[in-house]
Amino acid sequence: MKNNVKITRIKASITQEQLARKVGVTRQTIGLIEKGEYNPSLQLCVAIAKELNRTLDELFWEVD
Amino acid sequence: MKSWISFLLPDDEYKNIKMLYFFSEGAILLFLSLVVMLIGNKSFQFGTETILLVAIGIFLLYVSGRYIISGIEYTDISTERAYRKELKATIIKVIGFVVIFLTVYLLLMGAPTSLNQWFEIGGLLISVSIVKFLSTYVSLKRSYQKNKELL
Numbered sequence: 290m291k292n293n294v295k296i297t298r299i300k301a302s303i304t305q306e307q308l309a310r311k312v313g314v315t316r317q318t319i320g321l322i323e324k325g326e327y328n329p330s331l332q333l334c335v336a337i338a339k340e341l342n343r344t345l346d347e348l349f350w351e352v353d
Numbered sequence: 354m355k356s357w358i359s360f361l362l363p364d365d366e367y368k369n370i371k372m373l374y375f376f377s378e379g380a381i382l383l384f385l386s387l388v389v390m391l392i393g394n395k396s397f398q399f400g401t402e403t404i405l406l407v408a409i410g411i412f413l414l415y416v417s418g419r420y421i422i423s424g425i426e427y428t429d430i431s432t433e434r435a436y437r438k439e440l441k442a443t444i445i446k447v448i449g450f451v452v453i454f455l456t457v458y459l460l461l462m463g464a465p466t467s468l469n470q471w472f473e474i475g476g477l478l479i480s481v482s483i484v485k486f487l488s489t490y491v492s493l494k495r496s497y498q499k500n501k502e503l504l
Contacts, residue, residue: 305504306429315428317496318367320503327367 292349295323297341312336368425375423379416386411421488424495431500436493443489447482454478 298308305323309316312333321327322337329337338345358376362369390404399407420426430436458474465471 313364315365315368316431317425317428317500317503318365320500321367324503330366333366 290328290349291325292322293343294319294337294341294348297343297348298323301341303341308337308340311340365428368428371423371425372420375416375419378419379412382415383408383412417488421492422495424492424497424499426492427496428500430493430497431504436497439493440490443486443493447486447489450485451478451482454481 298305305319306316309319312319313336314333318327318329322329322333334345334349338348341348358373361376362372387404387408390399390407393399394404427439430439455474455478465474
């Protein structure tokens, strides 16, 4: 599933490792989500959205 | 989701799901191998010990093999420097294992009295060390490659 996590994270000047630590997963999992190779649980989506100060729509809804 | 198997699973949700897949696939392979052995037992008469060892071996080799090849063990190794550092740590751990095992063995069992016993203990140590090093090396290499692509 394509998403806006990577671009939003970079704009917020947060590294994959920092985001991973804040939401309680590994850096590899964040990388896989950003590449669209892993669909996270709703709980993790919410945690990422909160950390990046975005809504779920902005991060995960209908990305081309 | 609560299950008694949770204590065997990692906290990270991606690793958690992957491990569940590996355990499930291993369990299905184990079941199929037992069915094959049950049918084959009428013609070949496998011993109970053989059947049990093969069954345990299939499950353990499959689950650990999939885990090693999947590259999910070293989730933070994404640079050449970190990779080299971890590889060095692995070599030290293997050497440490050999030294500790040999020391404990000599203290508890005493020094081997014949050349044959030395070969036995040496062979065991070399085999275990090679398996330990190779499994760690492959897992580390796969993890590094996977993590590099995700940067």
